[in-house]
Amino acid sequence: MRHKFISKRYWKDISTPMGKVDELAKNYNDVINLSLGDPDWTTNKIIIDGAYSDALAGHTKYTEFRGDPELRTEIRKYYKDSFNLDLKDEEIFVTASGCLAMYLIMEAILDDGDEVILQAPYFTPYPQQVELARGVPVELPTYEEEDFQIDIGRLESLINERTKALVINTPSNPTGNCLTVDTMKKIADIAERYDLIVISDDIYTAFSYQHPFVPFVSIGNMKRRTCVINSFSKDFTMTGWRIGNIIAPDYIVRTLQSINENVVFTAPSVSQRAAIHALRNRSVIQPPMIDEYKKRVFYAAERINQIPKMHVITPPKGTFYLFINIRETGLDSVEVSNVILREAHVLTIPGISFGMCGEGYLRIACTVNVDLLKEAFDRIEGVSIFR
Structure with a gap:
């Protein structure tokens, strides 16, 4: 307008x-x-009742800026139990939704005019989230005929001196496809070769039907150059609670905290308590x-x-x-x-x-x-x- x-x-x-x-x-x-x-x-009622009890017990105030310490601990346990991946507390940041997580990451890593390659078809907000942070979105097409895998030659052809990051999403919204471990290893090699940050949108980890979910951050040395976006919206049917988290190198997390303090201050405390009960009871829920x-x-x-x-x-x-x-x-x-x-x-x-x-x-x-x-x-x- x-x-x-x-x-x-x-x-x-x-x-x-x-x-x-x-x-x-x-x-x-x-x-x-x-x-x-x-x-x-x-x-699930377990989550609602747990959050309600915690709210009555006084968990209605601001949490620590990086999130409720109990929630950060549960996230670490989840990654250790599920993927044998060791995380440091300083690498975890709790956010008011996965969408906000993506924006915060873009704001933290991009300089004006930096390019971000987006695995496409992509979640609709990606390009505007890049542009909000004054970056330039670049579409990396994938095709049904190639099982919607990322073609490494096509990826490499899009990289130039302004390329800062690559966004991947598996399992994928909208295609429902999953990147193979072989594809992810090739992406990791490209990220190392061209010194790229990889933003891994891991929103649908619970819904991998053919093979167990493998997080990109667990591939090779990718932990030092990967920002993971998690959300409780789909994996726990908690869309209205608006709660997610980021896993990233500690220096990026410190920057995320500085930005977030001026956007929403902290994620909602009651939603964070709900997330704790979700993770603790995931095997039932x-x-x-x-x-x-x-x-x-x-x-x-x-x-x-x-x-x-x-x-x-x-x-x-x-x-x-x-x-x-x-x-x-x-x-x-x-x-x-x-x-x-x-x-x-x-x-x-x-x-x-x-x-x-x-x-x-x-x-x-x-x-x-x-x-x-x-x-x-x-x-x-x-x-x-x-x-």
């Missing part, structure tokens, strides 16, 4: 197809929403949730591959998203998404929302139960472009 009281940086329209489709959905009263990745499960979302995403993939002019990679590898190839329709992703909404009243996200290489795809989030997924695909089967 152009206005003298608005910064010229925001005069250009920065809305996305994701936001526009959501607005269109308000025209219908029976929409099945497969768009946003907000799980339909309520946060997570398995039924993972089983349910795996059941949903496998069902959805089977239905998709039965519909003409639609297909998706099977078996699904991770997350609760599916990235549906709709190129055979001959329409672009916004057009297909709009037709499905108009004729079937099912809300999807156009692939172009996730970068240029996302064109020709739709993303769905399997955040409704199987009965609703069945209804959604029954409706989609009747859409004119698929008959």
